[in-house]
Amino acid sequence: MLQIWALEGIPEIAPGVDLVEVITTAVGATLQDGDILVVTSKIVSKAEGRMIAADDREDAITAETVRIVASRTSPTGHTTRIVENKLGIVSAAAGVDASNTPHGTVLLLPVDPDASARGLAAGLRIVLGVEVGVIVSDTLGRAWREGQTDSAIGAAGVHVFEDLRGGTDAEGRPLIVTMPCVADEIAAAADLVKGKASRRPVAVVRGRADLVGDLDLPGARSIVRDPERDMFRLGADEAYADGYAAGAASVTGR
Template sequence: MCTASTSSASSTWASTASTCTTWAATRPNGSRSSAATFCRSSRADVPEIHVYALEGMGEVAAGDALDDLIVDALEAQGIIAHDGDILVVTSKIVSKSEGRSVSADDREDAITAETVRVVATRAHPGGVTRIVENHLGIVQAAAGVDASNTPAGTVLLLPVDPDASARRLASQLRERLGARVGILISDTLGRAWREGQVDAAIGSAGVQVVDDLRGGTDTFGQLLQVTQIAVADEIASAADLVKGKASGMPVALVRGLAAFVGENLDTPARALTRTGPTDMFRLGSDEAHAEGFAAGRAAAEAERAAEAERAAKAERAAEAERAAKAERAAEAEGAAEAERAAEAERAAAGPADGYARGYDAGYAAGHAAGRAAERP
């Protein structure tokens, strides 16, 4: 549960009067979290958001209707949904309701079955961690197969299609609540450059997942060329701060970001996943080296094969040229021999039939010479 006290204070960051709220959470074991103070500016143009964890949802089982559980939790806390509210739902309860639980004994097989591509493997005292790309295109440890917050002896797989699950839940809740709410399904991911984990959106419906600021200008009038804000991920991370990992509060309502909630439910979180040439960290360093080595070796072998083929082709061409020259020489020799025979025949013929014999011999010699000239 959450407790809060309210007081008036002077806000230095806004240079205007503010209402400040001190917030603290009571954990399931009775301990209290550190208090945090949030100040609301009295200026209407200062943006603010509110995040509420939904209590009392209980354990979710296969076949449970999440819309029923969420509506009951909202009513129990007296929260009336508004147009533009966003409900962030932990993927675990979606998986549980969809029956995505398997035996823990099959965990390694489940990871393998969910894996499309191994990105990296790292050995550690507790075993081996596999960083993989799963069927959703998400790169994460163990393909998202998780043993936390699930009964002993079982592990949970991610939903088959979190975007479809989000669309279905958003449609149900919009009808039941009478409000244009958006849905984000969140899961915990590591980060390539940073320690620790954060919640990110793996499913979305009705929520603009990216705020593309390219083409706009900053406060100094400079052109923004690459800035695209991953709105859905930032909302999922903010919601996790009130949901927590062991609080039994798997859903949070975020209010104040209605500009990112629309009528269209087809706003997939999968659009946030980098693929192909845009993925600059496709492999771990060891795996990248191994893949590069294999590709380089294959390229060298292909080059050697191409060089051998070029040499063989050149040899075949040279052999053909030698054969052609020999054939032309043989034909030329044949023509010369024919001419010599004709000359001898003319000499032997005498004056009486010299013309006829000479014509025939000349014809034969000319014909042979003409055929020889036709050849290359």
């Protein structure tokens, strides 16, 4: 049986705060071997001092952007940019967050979310004496679908995929490509109890101890698809413009 609950009593996080100590205090002695903690990236960023002064969020987005995937301006004049950020994650606004931060500041994602998750998992294992996994989550949009859901951007001590390839389905047919991203599924499930405005940034997931393992398991960076296998590297309008420009250049060069 899968159980998920949010931790109560976690205070506002300031730069330099020891998140292992904060989580240990909140969780008490309730954790068991095989539990997975899902920690909102926002408190990790705050603890790591990733808040910067920025009167213009757009400038911060530009600084965190490696590649623009798509850009659209609404009838009201608001521009949304889907970009690849320095972590290789493709998302709106490069993960730059201006919510629940002091006026005139924005919050950047952790420099290395996998390393952040590894530090939390290692510290909690030492202090509490239980083998737990940690997922660092952030809210992302989805191609082809409206709305957002939480996904794993950092992971440690957790198998991020459940590889079912080589097995069979209920009818005995072979599974060729089935490899659920269980880290994303767990992050999304945990968000159902954490919420966006309830000040409960950490949740415990119990019932999937089979996914918990060594701290050196591949992290969430392994979820990001390699560029050479990315069939949707650009937005539709951007891909069309590139193709049109390439065609025009080839005609001109004849």
